[in-house]
Amino acid sequence: MTDKKPELSAAMKSKAEPRVFKKNPIIGTKFTIAVSSAKGGVGKSTFATNLALALKQIGCKVGLLDADIYGPSIPKMFGINEKPKSDGQKLDPIIKYDIQCMSIGFLTDQQTPMIWRGPMVTSAIKTFTQKVNWKDLDFIIVDMPPGTGDTQLTFSQEIKMDGAIIVSTPQEVALLDVKRGIKMFDKLGVKILGLVDNMSYFIGDDKKEYNIFGKGGVKKTATEFEKEFLGEIPINPEIGISGDEGIPIVEKIPDHKISKIYIEFANKIKSSFF
Numbered sequence: 001m002t003d004k005k006p007e008l009s010a011a012m013k014s015k016a017e018p019r020v021f022k023k024n025p026i027i028g029t030k031f032t033i034a035v036s037s038a039k040g041g042v043g044k045s046t047f048a049t050n051l052a053l054a055l056k057q058i059g060c061k062v063g064l065l066d067a068d069i070y071g072p073s074i075p076k077m078f079g080i081n082e083k084p085k086s087d088g089q090k091l092d093p094i095i096k097y098d099i100q101c102m103s104i105g106f107l108t109d110q111q112t113p114m115i116w117r118g119p120m121v122t123s124a125i126k127t128f129t130q131k132v133n134w135k136d137l138d139f140i141i142v143d144m145p146p147g148t149g150d151t152q153l154t155f156s157q158e159i160k161m162d163g164a165i166i167v168s169t170p171q172e173v174a175l176l177d178v179k180r181g182i183k184m185f186d187k188l189g190v191k192i193l194g195l196v197d198n199m200s201y202f203i204g205d206d207k208k209e210y211n212i213f214g215k216g217g218v219k220k221t222a223t224e225f226e227k228e229f230l231g232e233i234p235i236n237p238e239i240g241i242s243g244d245e246g247i248p249i250v251e252k253i254p255d256h257k258i259s260k261i262y263i264e265f266a267n268k269i270k271s272s273f274f
């Protein structure tokens with residue numbers, strides 16, 4: 001018997017070494033930020049749209065990329081019904097409220113389900129990141145679909161991402177997914193800018209605070225994983241109503257107390273880059 005370890009064959013070595021992906025920047029923007037959460041329905045799209053508008057309010061030039069291929073929300077939340085123009089090579093984003101927007105929902109009938117395999121999703125994301133005439137932007141905010149699937153993987157491995165914001169409700173079942181989301185971005189080397197606690201509480205007509213989904217869970221998770229806790233957004237029906245109307249609350253009522261919360265988030269994000 002000998003202690004000498006067997007040499008790895010060249011093939012085994014190449015398998016053992018992590019694959020290095022070439023990360024393409026999105027041309028036309030300085031920074032790309034994902035709004036994510038492994039859980040569905042926690043308010044990612046609502047946060048992404050309002051954050052984009054809040055960043056605009058504090059003087060940034062912003063794009064909004066709807067990366068939810070199976071369930072795009074931006075057309076509805078921004079009230080966009082037009083199709084983007086193309087010169088045969090690249091698509092022009094649709095500009096609404098001074099935000100450059102792109103979504104698969106601009107290209108398809110909104111009621112038609114996207115029955116696509118993973119590689120088709122990856123190809124759509126490559127089009128949206130490499131074949132759109134994004135122009136002179138400080139930030140592109142990417143509204144991610146729920147989960148830890150093809151979309152997250154494509155963005156993390158093939159696109160230059162400058163950070164991810166993780167949105168969650170404080171409910172245990174949502175936090176489980178958040179933990180998975182944190183581990184995914186950590187593993188893929190995407191910096192997590194911080195965690196947001198959405199639908200944190202509800203203030204009733206009696207002025208009492210109701211913690212419908214529990215309290216403090218997102219902050220606790222942020223501490224546990226040594227991530228920044230960015231803040232809380234209460235449940236407020238005005239948020240849902242304005243989203244459904246196609247004018248997110250930050251655009252509709254800029255001095256609403258909820259809009260001011262989004263502007264605070266925008267200031268935090270801006271100051272981590274400029």
Ligand SMILES: Nc1ncnc2c1ncn2[C@@H]1O[C@H](COP(=O)(O)OP(=O)(O)OP(=O)(O)O)[C@@H](O)[C@H]1O
Nearest residue numbers: 040041042043044045046146199234235236239240
């Ligand atoms: N703070 C809030 N107060 C009240 N309603 C909210 C709040 N945040 C989000 N909503 C509402 O919750 C619902 C889900 O929000 P949204 O579509 O943004 O979630 P999502 O995480 O993007 O969902 P999906 O995983 O399907 O993409 C929407 O009806 C939205 O208007």
Ligand SMILES: [Mg+2]
Nearest residue numbers: 044045068073
């Ligand atoms: Mg969404």
